Amino acid sequence: MGRRTPRQQRSPPPSLPLDLQAITPFPKVIVFDLDYTLWARHIDCSYGPPFTWDKAYGTARDARGEPLRLFPDVPAILTALAQRTDTVVAAASRTTTPAWARAILPVIQVPVAGDAAARVAADGASHVPLDRFFSPVREIYPTSKLRHFAAIQAQTGADYRDMLFFDDEFDNIRTIRGLGVTCVYIEEDGMTWRAMREGLDEWAAARAAS
Numbered sequence: 711m712g713r714r715t716p717r718q719q720r721s722p723p724p725s726l727p728l729d730l731q732a733i734t735p736f737p738k739v740i741v742f743d744l745d746y747t748l749w750a751r752h753i754d755c756s757y758g759p760p761f762t763w764d765k766a767y768g769t770a771r772d773a774r775g776e777p778l779r780l781f782p783d784v785p786a787i788l789t790a791l792a793q794r795t796d797t798v799v800a801a802a803s804r805t806t807t808p809a810w811a812r813a814i815l816p817v818i819q820v821p822v823a824g825d826a827a828a829r830v831a832a833d834g835a836s837h838v839p840l841d842r843f844f845s846p847v848r849e850i851y852p853t854s855k856l857r858h859f860a861a862i863q864a865q866t867g868a869d870y871r872d873m874l875f876f877d878d879e880f881d882n883i884r885t886i887r888g889l890g891v892t893c894v895y896i897e898e899d900g901m902t903w904r905a906m907r908e909g910l911d912e913w914a915a916a917r918a919a920s
């Protein structure tokens with residue numbers, strides 16, 4: 711039977727980094743939701759700007775000092791994506807406070823390390839603003855994600871089947887999957903390498919079948 715022991719429930723599949731440079735073919739557009747996909751907060755439930763960066767704790771803070779953190783695998787995933795010149799990294803968020811989301815993007819400092827740092831941070835910096843990992847394709851306003859994706863399609867010229875999308879709300883996944891976009895449902899641990907692997911595998915399988 712499919713019943714799991716408690717021990718297995720405590721041991722999710724490992725979330726090991728992937729060498730994204732080695733993967734071919736690769737989606738032309740990777741789209742991330744923001745709240746509870748990249749960071750562990752609903753930005754419209756925060757106390758809003760001014761947002762500041764707390765270097766000591768490695769977190770952004772809202773007007774009352776409440777933290778807003780990226781999920782642990784996000785820096786390495788974005789750094790790896792930044793080295794692929796053949797893919798566009800886009801944002802799609804239905805937040806009711808778009809100005810707040812846009813305001814915090816340059817405030818959050820993403821740690822970059824190793825060989826990647828030299829390529830992503832030209833000046834040798836150890837941190838790069840989150841803002842810099844996204845292309846100008848940023849659809850951030852409350853609406854249906856269908857409108858976001860129509861705008862992303864128009865701006866990138868990519869087919870929906872060449873896109874990969876990550877979101878923590880199943881309604882969004884179901885809606886956008888209907889367009890032919892490969893969609894990955896993000897669990898409560900946020901965006902992970904495991905989700906990236908699942909997405910790339912699913913995308914490659916769908917591409918091979920079409």
Ligand SMILES: [Mg+2]
Nearest residue numbers: 743745746878
């Ligand atoms: Mg979300």
